[in-house]
Amino acid sequence: MEMASNFIKSIIEEDIASGKVREIVTRFPPEPNAYLHIGHARAIITDFEMARIFGGYTNLRFDDTNPVKEDAMFVEAIKEDIKWLGYTPKNVFFGSDYFEESYQRALLLIRKGLAYVDDQSPEEVSKHRGTLTEPGVESPCRNRSVEENLRLFQEMRDGKYADGEKTLRAKIDMASPNINMRDPVIYRILHITHHNTGDRWCIYPMYDFAHPLQDAIEGVTHSLCSLEYVDHRVLYDWFVEKCEMPHTPHQYEFGRLNITNTIMSKRYLRQLVDAKEVRGYDDPRMPTLVGLRRRGYTPEAIRTFVIGTGLSRINSTVSSEMLENCLRDDLRLKALRVNAVLNPLKVVIDNYPEGQTEWFDAPNNNENEALGLRKIPFEKVVYIERDDFAETAPDKHWKRLSLGLEVRLMHTYFIKCISVVKDQDGTPREIHCTYDPETKSGTGFTARKPNGNLHFVAAGQALPATFNLFEPLMVDSDGDRPLLERLNRDSWHVMNGFVEPSLKDVQSGDKFQFVRNGYFSVDYDSRPGALVFNRIVELKSSFK
RNA sequence: UGGGCUAUGGCCAAGUUGGUCAAGGCAUCGGACUCUGACUCCGAAACCGCUAGUUCGAAUCUAGCUAGCCCAGCCA
Numbered sequence: 048m049e050m051a052s053n054f055i056k057s058i059i060e061e062d063i064a065s066g067k068v069r070e071i072v073t074r075f076p077p078e079p080n081a082y083l084h085i086g087h088a089r090a091i092i093t094d095f096e097m098a099r100i101f102g103g104y105t106n107l108r109f110d111d112t113n114p115v116k117e118d119a120m121f122v123e124a125i126k127e128d129i130k131w132l133g134y135t136p137k138n139v140f141f142g143s144d145y146f147e148e149s150y151q152r153a154l155l156l157i158r159k160g161l162a163y164v165d166d167q168s169p170e171e172v173s174k175h176r177g178t179l180t181e182p183g184v185e186s187p188c189r190n191r192s193v194e195e196n197l198r199l200f201q202e203m204r205d206g207k208y209a210d211g212e213k214t215l216r217a218k219i220d221m222a223s224p225n226i227n228m229r230d231p232v233i234y235r236i237l238h239i240t241h242h243n244t245g246d247r248w249c250i251y252p253m254y255d256f257a258h259p260l261q262d263a264i265e266g267v268t269h270s271l272c273s274l275e276y277v278d279h280r281v282l283y284d285w286f287v288e289k290c291e292m293p294h295t296p297h298q299y300e301f302g303r304l305n306i307t308n309t310i311m312s313k314r315y316l317r318q319l320v321d322a323k324e325v326r327g328y329d330d331p332r333m334p335t336l337v338g339l340r341r342r343g344y345t346p347e348a349i350r351t352f353v354i355g356t357g358l359s360r361i362n363s364t365v366s367s368e369m370l371e372n373c374l375r376d377d378l379r380l381k382a383l384r385v386n387a388v389l390n391p392l393k394v395v396i397d398n399y400p401e402g403q404t405e406w407f408d409a410p411n412n413n414e415n416e417a418l419g420l421r422k423i424p425f426e427k428v429v430y431i432e433r434d435d436f437a438e439t440a441p442d443k444h445w446k447r448l449s450l451g452l453e454v455r456l457m458h459t460y461f462i463k464c465i466s467v468v469k470d471q472d473g474t475p476r477e478i479h480c481t482y483d484p485e486t487k488s489g490t491g492f493t494a495r496k497p498n499g500n501l502h503f504v505a506a507g508q509a510l511p512a513t514f515n516l517f518e519p520l521m522v523d524s525d526g527d528r529p530l531l532e533r534l535n536r537d538s539w540h541v542m543n544g545f546v547e548p549s550l551k552d553v554q555s556g557d558k559f560q561f562v563r564n565g566y567f568s569v570d571y572d573s574r575p576g577a578l579v580f581n582r583i584v585e586l587k588s589s590f591k
Numbered sequence: 592u593g594g595g596c597u598a599u600g601g602c603c604a605a606g607u608u609g610g611u612c613a614a615g616g617c618a619u620c621g622g623a624c625u626c627u628g629a630c631u632c633c634g635a636a637a638c639c640g641c642u643a644g645u646u647c648g649a650a651u652c653u654a655g656c657u658a659g660c661c662c663a664g665c666c667a
Binding site: 051052053076078080110112113115116165168169172173176177178179180181182183210211213214216223224225226227229232234235236237251253254255258274275276277278279300302304307355356357358359360361362363364365366368369370371372373375379384413414444446447455456457458459488497499500501502560562563564586587588589590591 | 593594595596597598601602603604605606614615616617618625626627628629630631660661662663664665666667
């Protein structure tokens, strides 16, 4: 699937047409402090696709300028997720690779009288910043001499000051209506060991200063980010210009991607894990890439979803059904369509010989012959879904089994229900049927129409299996109450049933369509003899 | 009158030298087909946030208005 027309693509096309840029270079700059989720997928896919479409390339750059928040463990996880999505960065860099250069550029700013060391405490800085409607007040340190600033900044670097004691600030405009321009802090003191640079530095650049410099150093042409950075763009441009960067990157912003009934913020996801409301970041109900992967989502489905939802300057909330549809679409012709009974009801076929097993050919995918055939067994005792039987048909639209009605067990025979054995409470324990040898599949029998086609599993050949069915962790319609209050605590249902024998040797991650039910993926915990399947999505159904 | 951004059917989203019926996807509702109530195939809905202008003609131009989102971390 190709990306449709969107405003960023148009900008790039114009830039190429006008000769403004020759090769497109983008970057994906995650901060290594969390697992990636499907919201990030939009950024990743946009960054990589934009470069790919125009024959350029994309760098992966870990934005590790704040050692208090970051963790090397996420570096590998993020690399893995990007690879899984199908992308390969041209280079893998770290923001910390540019600490020395950033430092030199800060020095340049100081020499040009465009940066100064401030002695104010964080509280004072905050107080003097002003408000949305009132200008800020200038720091008493604002007009220090270049020499003094140079000396102080050197001392900051040398570790003479404690955390928070001093900062380096850009000298811009304390009265700017854009608060980002009110002398933003560009270096802060942090006596902490950095996962990459160890104890080499105790001053670290802020995002607003570091990011444009990193982009410029790498030769990024189009620096794509989300809408909340619109107000930072003027600062971005200011730093590139004032620091005299030899290359001028440009920032473009697009809206974030949200999905209905899906929690997407780092904070909430962490909360779910910490509160043990889910089994970890790779819980199949989580919107993290590791969670979606475990659930069984394919990278292709995620890519078509992201590309299909388009790109604009609106923070959009796309229906989760769209994502589900992308998964079905991806697996429709790829997945083997096999039989699984999640909630079994025993069916005894009275007139079928005891101990006999007949093997029938069944297409693995009736829309894709290339996937071939497999054998499925038929026997005297089989299982069907409990939902596929009702003692008396509820209405004329009922296309399943009932007393006196005849249905086809797919790829085998018609069976007719003649009696029901019930438990004390009235629930059917088993039902008795007869089969009609005349109706054998493949013989071209057309004398009667069955009242439906049911999937089944022959009892003697059935493999026991566990099925995990999922619901959203929360529902949007629950309003604005705190997350943990509107959590759906019954979002994971476990069913125990059977699958057909052809599934004996499935491997973790294998995907199937369980006929008339949905798409399933073999869970990581699945073992031969103890199969575990996760339902990725249900099949659509017009059954009411 | 702080600054910035946005506004096209239920949800996304094309469309910007003004002019064939305002793409497409998801969802929804009908119908056909079917050895999956799946798939597939037909059919159905918007006058483009509002108002007033410019024009033979505007979603596309102008003015005013309304609504939503973002910004006061030594976070990113």
